[in-house]
Amino acid sequence: GSAPRLVVKTEGSLYDLTAATDQLRTFEDLLRAAAIAKESIDAIADRLRGDATVLSLDVLDETAPSTPVSSGEVWAAGVTYRISEEARKAESGMPEMYLDVYESDRPEVFFKATPSRTVGPDESVGIRGDSEWDVPEPELGVVLFEDEIVGYTVGNDMSSRSIEGENPLYLPQAKVYDRCCSIGPCVRSAESIDDPHDLEMWMTISRDGEVLYDESTRTNEMERSVEELVDCHVAHDAVPDVSVLLTGTSLVPDEEFTLQEGDEVSIGLEEIGTLSNTVVEV
Ligand code: DO4
Ligand code: MG
Structure with missing residues (x-):
């Protein structure tokens, strides 16, 4: 109904x-x-x-698909895995700053999306019409209620690597735009997850029925803990009662790869579920 x-x-x-x-x-x-x-x-x-x-x-x-949690805001951590630090350095005109972030006490935490920019399972995620190099970023999502971790979900931090690489000051445009974020398919309660730092995560990308990317990783590759990222996120800021924090990517397609309209992206996280979206140009 x-x-x-x-x-x-x-x-x-x-x-x-x-x-x-x-x-x-x-x-x-x-x-x-x-x-x-x-x-x-x-x-x-x-x-x-x-x-x-x-x-x-x-x-x-x-039932019409929708996000499993209407998060007042989605935030995201970045450069939390070694592979992301290497990818940022490769794409950037200012590579050294990324090593500083990977190794420093303060993590990178940035504003990612409002509910109006967030899609759910089976809806379309966006690539920007003014971007030449676009990727999905599969990430473990932490669901917070009044600053406490209450659950986990799967997130896709859609990103323009060409805009981000051109200049770090363009990061908000590379990250925040129509349909830039996907969350779902469900929220798994925190108490029912043994260890969020040891979950298998995988991603496939298909085009016209052909699988172009199929890789997996584990969240134990993450350099930081979920608690550390949450502490930094909620400190000195009144985040909305319900919010989602993505924890960074560790699956990065080869540099030759860019998403195209019509591509299908599926992201799986052990014990949580699989989040699938098609790609549309916005
Ligand atoms: O520094 C840019 C963002 C990195 C990011 O989104 C990630 O590592 O997942
Ligand atoms: Mg990311």
């Missing part, structure tokens, strides 16, 4: 929590309820499942 409903999906069933209490219509409602009750989101969801209506899994297919 047109009104949002909050559901819990298990292996075989779909539980409509909004049928159990119409106070809970969105994931953000659940986060607020958990904070007030001082309970975890998993504990509330488990308790309400007893009063929930069980739905057929088929209804999910009819």
Whole structure:
């Protein structure tokens, strides 16, 4: 239907929590309820499942895709993996600054997107019409509620390497534009993830049915911890109650590669899910 409903999906069933209490219509409602009750989101969801209506899994297919969390803002960390530091140096006219960021106490944390610039699963991500070299950046996303880590998701930090490489002051234009960010397909609660620093992450890029890129990595390659990035992100700044912080990329296609309209990008993260989007020029 047109009104949002909050559901819990298990292996075989779909539980409509909004049928159990119409106070809970969105994931953000659940986060607020958990904070007030001082309970975890998993504990509330488990308790309400007893009063929930069980739905057929088929209804999910009819639901319009959207981001699993309406993040007030998306921020992103950069140069958190050695391969990203090397890629930035290769593309930049000012390479030394990237080594400084990789090795210094202060990480790079930048504003990435508003909800209006963020797409969900199966929607189109954008490449800029004035850019010649464009890539997806697959990243572990941390979901925050009132500065606390409540979950993890998959993110795509779409980037123009030509604009970023031309001059570091152009970074906001390389990173922030229509459809520059994708989040999804779900949020996995923080307490249900054993270790966010040891997850397999992979990405495929296909064009006209042909796979052009297929690589994987692990989040244990990250130079910094998730907690360190979050601490830096929320310090001295009133970030919105619900926000997402992307943690940097470690899958970088060869320099000859650039995205084209129509390409299909799939990003998978162990224990979380796969986020797929097609590419459109904006
Ligand atoms: O310094 C530019 C951004 C780097 C980035 O987005 C990343 O490492 O993921
Ligand atoms: Mg990035």
